[in-house]
Amino acid sequence: MVASSFQHHLEPMLTQPIPCQICTYQSHGVNFNVMTCRACAAFFRRSLVCGMRYHCKTRKNDCRIDSTERHFCRLCRFQKCLQMGMKAEKIQQNRDPISSTFPGTSTEPELSEIVDPENEKSYIFHGTLYGFKSLLAEVRYIFSISRNYSDSPLTDLENGFKLITRHQKRRYIDIEDRINFQNLTDFRLGHIKNCATWLTHSSFFQSLTETENLLILKSTWHVWSWLELLSVSVEIFGNQVCEEKIVFLSEKIAVDIVKVFRYILKPLNKQEKRKVEKELNPIFHILFDDVARKLQNLKPSSLEINYMLWQLVWFVAEKVLNEDNLRHGEQYTNQLASDLHNHYKNDLHLEQYAQRVLKMMAIVKSLQKHLMNIHKIIDYADNFCNLFAMK
């Protein structure tokens, strides 16, 4: 026994496996203190656990044990085990059987729990796919709400923004490292509805057809939400946004987004994880190192934020509208610029605002430039949303 473990440590070049000390067959590591094969280990264990009593076949107690004659005499095989130093103390007792793991009765949900219509955690149709609520219906309802439009379209947009903006003070907010899956979905639905609500405060948007409205909402809500979330986050968390990547995901929840994604990517394998991170990193870079930093530097007013949000929407909208609507849209966009001019002149008493406008356009451009990357990620994510759908 000493010799065998000695050899094991001294012979790293050894290509031939160390033989079983009992039967000379290829061994499988140390078992019960001796290098043995699995068969001899199992034999030794059974002999003791079952309290077997053996008799020598030849009555001489010296039968040869090797790989071809392993079964010839049990007594001599067991005695060789003891002689080679196998130890009964190493045998454990009374383990819980594997079969008690699954399935069983103690943790199963009751059928009544499953079919109870009042049960919120009802096991079926719990996922988004089979949720009977229709997002379309909710969005249509939002679009149908009539708004009053003043002669200052930018102020109208700001009113919409106020409807959906968060008003927390810094000290009341918890920063989460993990959020559960259902919450993530709810946040996204909230973002879409917020974007829809804000858009209805544009008189131009309301003048379009429902088809056009939906198309614009579909194409812009994602990037719109990021600018909205980042601007509010920077206002409240300041430097922490770009430095620690702390950001709001909803009215009441702020997260450390790096930790959240680390948690989300956990179940993936290494290869897949790297693939996703490769897509994710440039987006994080743009959102936090670029956009958030510029917002932190600019400290935009509420009207400026709304102006930027519209620029984001218009960048996409102008590519899908017909000529007639395009003209109206340009008029509307120009009027927003005029409102902004008045804001600088009358509210802020700024004559030299060119630099602020340039900074705003830089922010919009950063987000626009990576609109495409964001959509690619969404596309990939959708694949995963349906990953387990067959079960």
Place this chain on the structure above:
Amino acid sequence: MVASSFQHHLEPMLTQPIPCQICTYQSHGVNFNVMTCRACAAFFRRSLVCGMRYHCKTRKNDCRIDSTERHFCRLCRFQKCLQMGMKAEKIQQNRDPISSTFPGTSTEPELSEIVDPENEKSYIFHGTLYGFKSLLAEVRYIFSISRNYSDSPLTDLENGFKLITRHQKRRYIDIEDRINFQNLTDFRLGHIKNCATWLTHSSFFQSLTETENLLILKSTWHVWSWLELLSVSVEIFGNQVCEEKIVFLSEKIAVDIVKVFRYILKPLNKQEKRKVEKELNPIFHILFDDVARKLQNLKPSSLEINYMLWQLVWFVAEKVLNEDNLRHGEQYTNQLASDLHNHYKNDLHLEQYAQRVLKMMAIVKSLQKHLMNIHKIIDYADNFCNLFAMK
């Protein structure tokens, strides 16, 4: 030659006198909020991370846990962990930092591709969550279609079955090893709609309120679909269903479901993969080794399949209906049995059909028994459906 004393080979007892609060062995500091040994800490962590489900060995839930009987019952060991105050929140989920790999020079899709309303693969709202189509609306439409009911309810059901059944011949069918994610979702939506369509061919079902209809559909479509798919698959593929796990997923697509899942689980890491497979295997066992084999043996007629399908529905429905509807439902179910009797007597000229009925009930029972397990899986799967929703 009989083993007399068993000793545990734990770390040698040292100086500290404070025992593990779980197993009374020498503790190793505070682990997950409780003074425990390292073994109990590892056990607690594994139980949660791997999603283990235990069952009491003695079924009394009060097994003693100490250093000599630590392994005796895993349920009671785990319960004692919880009782002593060990906290799941303390388990960290990831330590590997997001690798700061260089952003890949990814090819960006054209904007026109993204906002083109005609583009089927439109990048936004492509997933199920943001699909603007409402499943509820489609199901309601199906429920609203009026049917003519004959004096043989079982024949009515069979007519519904014919509407949705596949009619391929063996030689025209491709067996796929992989299917894309969007298809999986479409299949599931198809299954729900098929089940809804079939249910409307029951005069009793049509007499219920919409709320009751939806509840029954929600609770039964999944297990209903599996019986429907399996019975059609067995009819066409015969032995291949239980032996190679070849099964239809839709009218035109048959898959090798083991290979499909192997492909689907590929991006997951080892631990997560094992966790999912552990949940999946007993379901595959029931569906293919048990149900499919019994179907292969029985070779049920079309009317018999419809009778079994209703039994599945009724098993759930009878638990959620009020007393009045319950009586009507029982009448309806009895009439189906009577139709089946006539089918045996007049169509098949069978007087001794007791054995066939017993076999049918065995199939229904197998599916019923594992209804709960299937729902548990769906619940787990839903978590994954929303996994990547933030991106």
Place this chain on the structure above:
DNA sequence: ATTGGTCAACGTTCACC
């Protein structure tokens, strides 16, 4: 001082003779 990851070394199961 606690936690997670790893893997040798145990235990259990189950065709197979």
Place this chain on the structure above:
DNA sequence: GGTGAACGTTGACCAAT
């Protein structure tokens, strides 16, 4: 009823935080 290949579980050890 014994055998042993295959697979599940445990916990000592070490790295990470």
